[in-house]
Structure formats: C-alpha cells, structure tokens
Amino acid sequence: MEKRTPLPVADAVNRVMERRTSKDIEWVPIEEAGERFLGEDIVADHDVPPFDKSPYDGFAIIADDTMKASRESPVTLEVISEIGAGSVFNEKVYHGQAVRIMTGAKIPDDCDAVVMLELARTYTENEQDFIDIKRPFYTHDNISFQGEDTQKGTSLVSKGTSIHPGITALLATFGYAQVPVAKKPVVGVIATGSELLDIKEPLQPGKIRNSNAYMILAQVQKAGGEAKYFGTLTDDFEKCLQAVKDALSEVDILLTTGGVSVGDYDYIPAILEKLEAEVLFNKVAMRPGSVTTVASLGDQMIYGLSGNPSACYVGFELFVRPIIRNALYTAAPHLRKSKARLGADFPKPNPFMRFVRAKLVDDDGHYTAVPAGLDKSGSVTSLSEANAFIVLPGGTRGYQTDMTVDVLLLNEEEGSEWPWENIVPYYR
Amino acid sequence: MEKRTPLPVADAVNRVMERRTSKDIEWVPIEEAGERFLGEDIVADHDVPPFDKSPYDGFAIIADDTMKASRESPVTLEVISEIGAGSVFNEKVYHGQAVRIMTGAKIPDDCDAVVMLELARTYTENEQDFIDIKRPFYTHDNISFQGEDTQKGTSLVSKGTSIHPGITALLATFGYAQVPVAKKPVVGVIATGSELLDIKEPLQPGKIRNSNAYMILAQVQKAGGEAKYFGTLTDDFEKCLQAVKDALSEVDILLTTGGVSVGDYDYIPAILEKLEAEVLFNKVAMRPGSVTTVASLGDQMIYGLSGNPSACYVGFELFVRPIIRNALYTAAPHLRKSKARLGADFPKPNPFMRFVRAKLVDDDGHYTAVPAGLDKSGSVTSLSEANAFIVLPGGTRGYQTDMTVDVLLLNEEEGSEWPWENIVPYYR
Numbered sequence: 001m002e003k004r005t006p007l008p009v010a011d012a013v014n015r016v017m018e019r020r021t022s023k024d025i026e027w028v029p030i031e032e033a034g035e036r037f038l039g040e041d042i043v044a045d046h047d048v049p050p051f052d053k054s055p056y057d058g059f060a061i062i063a064d065d066t067m068k069a070s071r072e073s074p075v076t077l078e079v080i081s082e083i084g085a086g087s088v089f090n091e092k093v094y095h096g097q098a099v100r101i102m103t104g105a106k107i108p109d110d111c112d113a114v115v116m117l118e119l120a121r122t123y124t125e126n127e128q129d130f131i132d133i134k135r136p137f138y139t140h141d142n143i144s145f146q147g148e149d150t151q152k153g154t155s156l157v158s159k160g161t162s163i164h165p166g167i168t169a170l171l172a173t174f175g176y177a178q179v180p181v182a183k184k185p186v187v188g189v190i191a192t193g194s195e196l197l198d199i200k201e202p203l204q205p206g207k208i209r210n211s212n213a214y215m216i217l218a219q220v221q222k223a224g225g226e227a228k229y230f231g232t233l234t235d236d237f238e239k240c241l242q243a244v245k246d247a248l249s250e251v252d253i254l255l256t257t258g259g260v261s262v263g264d265y266d267y268i269p270a271i272l273e274k275l276e277a278e279v280l281f282n283k284v285a286m287r288p289g290s291v292t293t294v295a296s297l298g299d300q301m302i303y304g305l306s307g308n309p310s311a312c313y314v315g316f317e318l319f320v321r322p323i324i325r326n327a328l329y330t331a332a333p334h335l336r337k338s339k340a341r342l343g344a345d346f347p348k349p350n351p352f353m354r355f356v357r358a359k360l361v362d363d364d365g366h367y368t369a370v371p372a373g374l375d376k377s378g379s380v381t382s383l384s385e386a387n388a389f390i391v392l393p394g395g396t397r398g399y400q401t402d403m404t405v406d407v408l409l410l411n412e413e414e415g416s417e418w419p420w421e422n423i424v425p426y427y428r
Numbered sequence: 429m430e431k432r433t434p435l436p437v438a439d440a441v442n443r444v445m446e447r448r449t450s451k452d453i454e455w456v457p458i459e460e461a462g463e464r465f466l467g468e469d470i471v472a473d474h475d476v477p478p479f480d481k482s483p484y485d486g487f488a489i490i491a492d493d494t495m496k497a498s499r500e501s502p503v504t505l506e507v508i509s510e511i512g513a514g515s516v517f518n519e520k521v522y523h524g525q526a527v528r529i530m531t532g533a534k535i536p537d538d539c540d541a542v543v544m545l546e547l548a549r550t551y552t553e554n555e556q557d558f559i560d561i562k563r564p565f566y567t568h569d570n571i572s573f574q575g576e577d578t579q580k581g582t583s584l585v586s587k588g589t590s591i592h593p594g595i596t597a598l599l600a601t602f603g604y605a606q607v608p609v610a611k612k613p614v615v616g617v618i619a620t621g622s623e624l625l626d627i628k629e630p631l632q633p634g635k636i637r638n639s640n641a642y643m644i645l646a647q648v649q650k651a652g653g654e655a656k657y658f659g660t661l662t663d664d665f666e667k668c669l670q671a672v673k674d675a676l677s678e679v680d681i682l683l684t685t686g687g688v689s690v691g692d693y694d695y696i697p698a699i700l701e702k703l704e705a706e707v708l709f710n711k712v713a714m715r716p717g718s719v720t721t722v723a724s725l726g727d728q729m730i731y732g733l734s735g736n737p738s739a740c741y742v743g744f745e746l747f748v749r750p751i752i753r754n755a756l757y758t759a760a761p762h763l764r765k766s767k768a769r770l771g772a773d774f775p776k777p778n779p780f781m782r783f784v785r786a787k788l789v790d791d792d793g794h795y796t797a798v799p800a801g802l803d804k805s806g807s808v809t810s811l812s813e814a815n816a817f818i819v820l821p822g823g824t825r826g827y828q829t830d831m832t833v834d835v836l837l838l839n840e841e842e843g844s845e846w847p848w849e850n851i852v853p854y855y856r
Contacts, residue, residue, distance in 0.1 A: 030642050031657070046631055050636065051633060051634065084622060086622040086623025086624065087622070087634055103735075104636070105623070105634060106633060106634040156812065157812055163646075165643050165647040165741070165811075166643070167812045168642050168645075168646040169642065169737055169812070170639070170811070170812045171642070172637055172638065172641075172643065174637075175627060193513055194512060194514040195513035195514025195533070196514065199605045200603070200605045202603075203474055205479060205516045205534060206533060211601040212597070213600075214597065214599070215593050218462045218591075218592070218596040222463075222592065222593060227459075229459070307532070309597055313593070313594070313597075336790075338790050338792070339792040339793030364767040364832075365766050365767030365835075366793075367793055383593075383597055384584065384594040384595045384597070385594070387842075404793070411592065412839075414815075
C-alpha cells in the first residue's frame with residue numbers, strides 16, 4: 001500500500017477543477033427545458049414591448065385635443081373604432097377623434113396618449129359613441145413604449161443559468177420553441193464491497209444493503225448529470241478491471257464507492273494503475289471522506305469515493321458536483337457558501353477540516369446551523385435531515401456555540417465561484 | 429359585468445385551501461423517485477447497524493484478556509482468522525485469541541471489543557500470526573452497536589417530504605426498491621387572448637408571443653404537478669366552452685391565463701357560470717394579480733389567472749402552488765417565508781398588498797431583498813432574475829430602505845405552513 005499524504009481541501013478541489021470534462025449543447029423543446037442549464041446566452045430577438053402599446057383599457061387620443069379640458073368645460077371626442085388586444089387599427093385618426101383600446105393593444109399611429117376607461121364619460125348620440133374628458137392629457141401619457149422593457153439585441157440571461165419558470169417566460173417571449181441547453185454529462189456509478197446486498201435482497205448477517213450507489217445516483221441527477229448504474233462489484237480483480245473498462249466506454253465520469261479504505265480488499269488503486277490513469281490525489285485533509293481518490297484519464301474522470309455513506313456524500317458534493325456543473329457551463333459550480341450562527345459546541349480540535357451535516361434553522365432571516373441527527377460517520381439518518389454542511393477548519397482549537405461559521409448549502413440552485421477562501425469562524 | 433369586491437390575500441388563500449383536490453399514491457423505482465414527494469412515512473424495517481459491527485480495521489478481542497496489558501508487559505494474542513466486510517465468523521473465540529476484522533464487519537459472538545490496527549503490533553511465528561497489545565481495552569470499546577443509529581420501527585421521514593439524495597440513501601437502506609410517492613396532480617393550462625402568437629410564429633404588429641402558458645407549465649412542473657397544455661383559445665364562446673369542458677375531463681386542476689381583465693373579451697366568468705362552478709373569488713386585494721379568479725367544480729379547481737405575466741406568476745405561486753403541494757401530502761404547502769432587509773424605498777402607499785419580485789443578496793448570511801429589474805407589471809425580464817417576493821402590506825404608508833420585511837422564497841424546496849400572519853415591516 002502506497003503512503004498517502006493528505007492534501008488540503010482547497011488544493012484537492014483545485015486539482016479536480018483543472019481537469020474539466022468536455023462540454024456540449026443540445027436543443028430540447030421548451031416544455032422539457034425546465035431545470036436544464038442554458039447552453040447559450042438568451043438574446044432578445046425583438047424589442048419588448050414590440051410596439052407602443054396601451055397598459056390600460058381606455059381610449060387612444062391625440063393629447064393636444066385635451067389641452068383645454070377641465071371639469072367645467074370637458075372636451076368631447078368622437079369614438080371612431082375599437083381595438084381589441086391583438087388587433088391593429090391602421091386607419092387615420094383626426095383631431096377630435098378617439099379610439100377605444102384594450103390593454104396590450106397597439107397605439108394607433110396618430111395617437112400619443114391613452115385615457116383610462118374610468119376617467120372618460122362615455123355616451124351615445126345618434127348611434128355614435130362619444131367620450132367627455134375633464135382634464136388635459138399630455139403626449140406619452142399612459143403608453144408602454146416599444147423597447148422600454150427590453151431592447152432588441154440585449155443579452156438577457158447568461159449560459160450556465162438553470163432554467164426556472166421566469167426564464168421559461170423569457171424563452172417563450174423570444175421564440176425559443178427549441179432551447180439550447182448543456183448536454184448532461186453521463187456519470188456512471190459502480191459500488192464495490194462484498195458486504196453489499198442489493199436493495200431488493202433480504203438482510204443477511206454481516207451484510208448491509210447498498211445505499212451509497214442509490215444515494216450517488218440521486219446526487220448525480222440533482223447536480224444535473226445523467227446517472228448510469230453499473231451494479232456492484234465483488235472481489236475478483238480481473239472482473240472488477242473489466243467492469244471499470246466497460247463502464248468507461250459509456251460515461252464521461254465514473255464514480256466508484258467503497259473499496260478505498262486502507263486494509264479493505266481494495267482494488268481501486270490497482271485498477272487505476274492498470275488503466276494508467278493519473279491519480280490527482282488519494283487522501284484529503286478532511287473529515288469525513290479523507291480516503292477520497294480522484295484520477296484523470298484523457299478527458300474522463302474516475303473517482304474512488306468512500307464506502308462510508310457520509311464520507312461518500314461529502315466527497316461527491318465537494319469533488320464531483322463542481323465538475324458536473326462546470327460541464328453545464330455554470331460559472332459558480334461549487335456549493336453556495338453562506339454564514340450561520342453555530343448551534344452547538346465542537347470542543348474537540350481536529351487537524352483536518354470538518355464537514356458537519358447540519359440543518360439550517362431560519363429565525364426571521366437569521367440562520368442557525370444545528371448538527372443533523374447524531375452526526376456519526378456511519379449514520380444514514382442524519383443525511384436525510386441535512387440541508388447544509390458546517391465547515392470547521394482543521395487546527396488546534398475547537399469551536400463554540402454562537403460563533404459565526406461558514407456553511408455550504410446543499411439544496412440551492414445557485415452556487416459559489418470559489419468557496420474555499422477565508423473559512424474562519426468568528427464571533428460577531 | 430358583475431361587481432368585484434377585492435378579498436384580502438389571506439382570506440383568498442384560505443378559501444382556496446378549503447377546497448383541496450384528492451390525493452393518491454403510486455409506487456416508482458427508487459432510481460426515479462428523486463424530487464418526488466413521499467406518499468407514506470419511511471419506517472425502519474430493521475435496526476441500523478443491523479448487527480454489532482466494527483467501526484475500524486483492527487482485531488476483535490475478548491476485553492478481559494487485556495486487563496493487565498502495559499507498555500512494559502504487552503499481552504500477546506493469537507490471530508486465528510480474518511473477517512472481511514460482508515463475511516461472518518461463526519466459530520468459537522477462546523481467551524488468548526483475536527480475529528482480524530475489517531471496517532463494517534460483524535463482531536464475533538465471543539468478542540466484546542476491537543483494537544485498532546495501528547494499536548496492535550503484528551508478527552508471525554511458525555506461520556502463526558500474533559498481536560501484542562500494550563494497554564487494556566474494556567468491554568464495548570470500539571463497537572458500533574446494533575440499532576445505535578436507528579431502531580427498527582422508528583418512523584424516519586414523514587410523508588410529504590421531497591426525496592433528496594439523503595432520503596434516497598435511507599430508502600435504499602430499508603429496502604425500498606419501489607418507493608411510495610404522491611401521485612402528481614394533473615394540471616391543465618389553457619391560454620386565452622386573440623393577441624397571442626404561438627411561440628413558433630414570427631412576430632406580427634399588435635401581437636405578442638404566448639409566454640404565460642409556457643411559464644405556467646414550468647411552474648406546475650416545479651411545484652410537483654404534471655403539466656398538460658391545451659393550447660390557445662380565441663374569441664368564439666362556444667369553442668372556448670367546449671375546450672374547457674374537454675380539458676376538465678383530463679385534469680385535476682385547470683388553469684387559464686388571460687381574459688379576466690374587466691373590459692377585455694372575457695369569457696371565463698360566463699364559462700364558469702355555464703359549468704355551474706362555484707366562484708370562490710374573482711378579485712383579490714393584491715398587486716399584481718388583483719383580477720385572479722378561482723372556482724371550484726366538484727373536486728376540481730378552475731383558475732382564471734391574469735394575462736399579465738407578473739400577475740399570472742404571482743397568482744400561480746399564491747393560489748395554485750399550495751393546492752398542488754397539498755395533493756403531494758406536504759404539511760407546509762405555501763412559499764417559505766423569511767425576513768430580509770429592504771434594499772429600496774417604496775414611498776408610494778398602496779391600498780393593496782404588494783408582491784415585488786426581488787433578488788435576495790446574501791451578505792455573509794444577512795439577506796437584502798432588492799427589486800428585480802424594472803418591476804413594471806408587464807416586464808418579463810424581471811421575472812427571470814427574481815428568487816423571492818417582497819411582501820408589502822397594503823395601507824396608507826410607504827416603506828423605506830433598511831426596514832426588515834417579509835419575503836417569500838421562490839426556489840426553496842421547503843415551504844411554510846401558513847405565511848400570512850404578522851406581515852409587518854419594521855426597523856430592527
């Protein structure tokens with residue numbers, strides 16, 4: 001067994017980010033674009049509004065006609081036509097005339113103001129409609145001007161942005177029936193460990209069900225990748241090697257879980273050597289997850305994540321998620337960093353940086369980070385509650401309740417560009 | 429046109445929540461359960477760990493044997509076998525013996541402590557392995573006990589919880605190859621308005637592309653519903669009525685957008701009357717979205733959302749989202765409420781409660797809510813930036829920068845049970 005030198009977390013993430021996988025775009029119908037990541041910037045192909053339009057139901061008029069209007073001597077205008085939303089009035093409007101106009105309809109060329117319905121007294125004489133107006137209106141009153149919201153050619157949303165409903169509205173407005181999105185990187189998952197039962201198998205003495213593989217598959221999907229499961233390997237080296245080779249022919253990124261603990265029946269280092277993969281690191285100065293291995297093979301990445309559920313989870317979020325998000329053109333591929341009040345004592349110092357699964361409690365906009373569940377490294381139940389990691393730097397001191405600490409948020413769409421600077425707990 | 433009395437927002441939401449649609453569960457493979465909502469509580473079908481196991485690589489021993497061990501006079505034990513993870517050692521272990529044990533393996537019945545690998549000196553004599561131990565170990569040292577993480581029968585996660593990767597790990601651990609999830613309510617979308625062009629059509633004078641329908645379809649999917657698009661209706665009443673009837677035969681909830689503004693060619697009220705639907709309200713004391721209509725027909729809901737993009741968006745999030753989430757068993761179906769510093773002045777009082785599309789800016793865990801884009805009611809671009817609504821109660825006063833205001837978060841998985849109490853901006 002080779003000697004493993006623990007690498008600081010930031011250095012390890014950095015080494016991973018230097019080896020990015022390739023990226024590509026594909027076009028999908030707008031109805032299927034939700035939660036995908038934009039593969040190109042959205043550019044306005046026309047002004048918004050595309051024409052001068054009425055923001056109200058009312059009457060399009062020539063403002064000049066109302067200059068002398070007052071309560072005592074209203075101005076009377078002849079209503080010559082009506083414009084529904086979606087219709088256009090192409091005829092001439094003369095002084096003394098008005099046109100009934102619906103919300104959103106185009107202002108007739110000769111008109112330059114709109115009188116709201118409720119400010120006009122309407123009446124009919126000899127089958128002709130009229131309105132009385134009791135105050136002056138001025139040029140441009142109550143008109144939504146062409147381009148006032150958005151001008152043609154404006155870049156509206158950057159590629160790499162996750163498509164939420166507000167962006168879908170923009171895409172529809174600008175005619176994107178097909179949307180350019182980042183192709184999902186294909187991420188394969190292989191579980192190793194002879195103690196693993198399939199999820200469908202009944203329990204047996206000494207064995208546990210394979211929860212890591214399904215957890216990572218879900219993490220891959222959540223990060224935006226396409227997950228592919230290659231099953232569980234057992235202890236035959238040649239079979240393992242062949243399975244890894246087969247999987248590599250189908251994926252951009254291959255994740256293995258289990259089999260990286262020193263002393264276990266661990267084939268991953270030997271397999272990486274056989275493949276002539278370049279090992280970027282095989283030990284990280286972090287808890288849990290110190291035995292994470294990452295290797296690079298051409299433009300593919302191979303990960304040896306721990307068999308311990310929490311270590312596996314942390315290893316994924318720190319080292320795999322940003323690679324997937326990077327392939328989705330995201331400028332901020334890492335977990336989003338924020339600050340929270342520490343809700344528990346961590347008196348025991350640890351030389352390694354710790355990632356404590358935590359639940360953020362929102363007290364009127366002030367967040368407290370409380371450790372989730374037992375926070376024992378083998379606990380699966382604590383993972384189910386966590387929505388953040390508390391990040392505690394390694395060193396010679398512990399940390400106390402009420403300190404302000406860095407947290408990494410697990411459920412946020414938006415990310416951080418680089419969360420690894422200035423991680424220092426402090427008292428506010 | 430009937431007279432419309434504006435209803436306070438909380439009352440309107442309340443009327444909607446009294447008419448819940450039916451709910452049901454279905455079973456899906458665990459690989460497809462991500463982001464679905466649990467249809468039943470997850471209950472532990474076995475203890476975790478399921479047996480006493482070793483948390484370390486090392487040696488299983490009988491603690492008593494080491495009582496007199498010291499640096500000066502180490503105790504020597506004979507290593508009689510080796511237990512890999514997933515294997516079980518069923519033979520007898522006698523005093524003076526030890527068994528090599530891997531992380532996660534089951535403790536032999538006769539052993540009651542584990543010595544970590546690095547605390548034992550190993551050597552071989554006459555092809556027999558031995559270890560020397562230099563300090564006493566005590567009963568239960570270094571053992572992960574059966575059930576110490578989770579006991580059989582414990583209810584672990586409540587129904588109505590969104591399935592994220594940590595929950596997937598739990599589901600796998602407890603053998604849920606198929607997962608009971610809430611059936612997605614089927615939500616139909618019909619757009620009305622003769623000014624609407626299909627997304628694929630080139631622009632025409634006076635017309636705009638139909639962005640609302642695609643936006644709502646995305647909102648439905650994001651809320652957890654199954655979205656079904658029924659296209660755009662034009663101005664023929666009988667055709668509209670038939671289209672609504674046809675759609676109602678396929679959906680749990682029907683959303684229409686457009687055609688509810690007073691003065692527009694508005695068929696929705698007449699259609700609701702023909703259907704003998706019970707109108708819960710047709711005007712809400714809110715901006716934007718005051719012309720939102722909601723009706724109930726048996727166990728179906730029919731919504732008339734505004735044709736204005738922002739009003740339509742707000743109407744959906746306030747009145748449709750909680751109905752969808754309720755059908756997904758969620759106890760907190762409304763948008764999650766939090767507090768933030770107001771990042772702009774709103775000097776003009778408004779009698780109606782305002783929902784201002786905003787971007788939350790995170791300054792080391794302190795959130796400031798800044799209005800997104802222009803915040804003009806017709807703006808689609810501002811919707812693309814917003815991740816929250818600033819909620820400003822109606823009344824006779826405006827609001828100033830630096831006040832602490834309520835915000836409703838648009839991208840949070842977790843919701844509020846009832847966000848409508850105590851909405852009062854204040855200075856901290």
